[in-house]
Amino acid sequence: MRKWHCTAVMSVVLLVCATGLGQVATPSPGPMALQVRGEFLYAWNAYKQYAWGHDELKPLSKGHHDWYSHTLLMTPVDALDTMILMGLTDEANKTREYIDKNLSFDQDIEVKNFEVTIRLLGGLLSSYQLTGDERLLDLADNLGNRLLPVFNSPTGMPYMFVNLKTGKTRGAESNPAEIGTLLLEFGTLSKLSGKPIYYDKAKRAVVELYSRRSALGLVGSTINVETGKWIDTTSHIGGGIDSYYEYLLKSWLLFDDKDCKKMWEASVKAVNKYVADNTKTGLWYGQVEMNTGRRISTQYVALDAFFASVMAR
DSSP: OHHHHHHHHHHHHHHHHHHOTTOOOOOOOOHHHHHHHHHHHHHHHHHHHHHTTSSEEETTTTEEEOSSSSOOOHHHHHHHHHHHHTTOHHHHHHHHHHHHHHOOOOOOOEEEHHHHIIIIIHHHHHHHHHHOOHHHHHHHHHHHHHHGGGGOSSSSOOOSEEETTTOOEEOOEEOHHHHHSOHHHHHHHHHHHTOHHHHHHHHHHHHHHHTTOOTTSOOOSEEETTTOOEEEOEEOSSTTTHHHHHHHHHHHHHHOOHHHHHHHHHHHHHIIIIIEEEETTEEEEOEEETTTOOEEEOOOOGGGGHHHHHHHO
């Protein structure tokens, strides 16, 4: 779901640029589209029946689960732009009204910055761009402001957790994905709100991480955001690093950021040189030591699969 949503943020921005704010092109759906919409409605109606008002449905027990001690309406926010794009106008409008009346970030809860950014902040922004509903942008701005304390580390790279009410942070040991997968959402919030701080903070985090790459041009798996020292020097394209690379490319394309272009081009060159095995069937990516390029593993797992579509852009 995370990969889909990250892609959706960019797709929505481009769609709005092409059609005008709040004016979504909705051609008549074909058979496959109708089937997909039916599957979505099946899942959505189950959520409404058994978990309405909570973060997510537990499909086997027909119960519900909240990520934290207070619901943040994860499923409604994350699904709203999908409803809009599918042309489910009435359902989207009802959901939008419910979010406006019931979602509050003024909660004394500690949240994971990365997950809340890609799901809630991204969801609110893409839905705002599709509807022009200022209430969604206000919620996004409120959330973004409450997340800003994560960047108050000595390096500017974000802590993993933040309390939405107090701003207290923790989690100095992080990874490239959670450090570098923020610029699309925070950057979009800057462009829409007119507040440069969001873009500046998220971009600095990326630059600080990139500046700590090895002489080979690779990043490792775990880094301390306070000291800037690597804890795990295993380099790969899978979970924990994956979307760092994805966001370098997309931030260049979305914001025409030349720094991101340079970082992407240098990074993908290093990955293809040291992490990939060039076989008869194509490039296969494993794991290497970031400083030496020594092969550690040839394992290729599910989260690595995003890289093919990024390369095919």
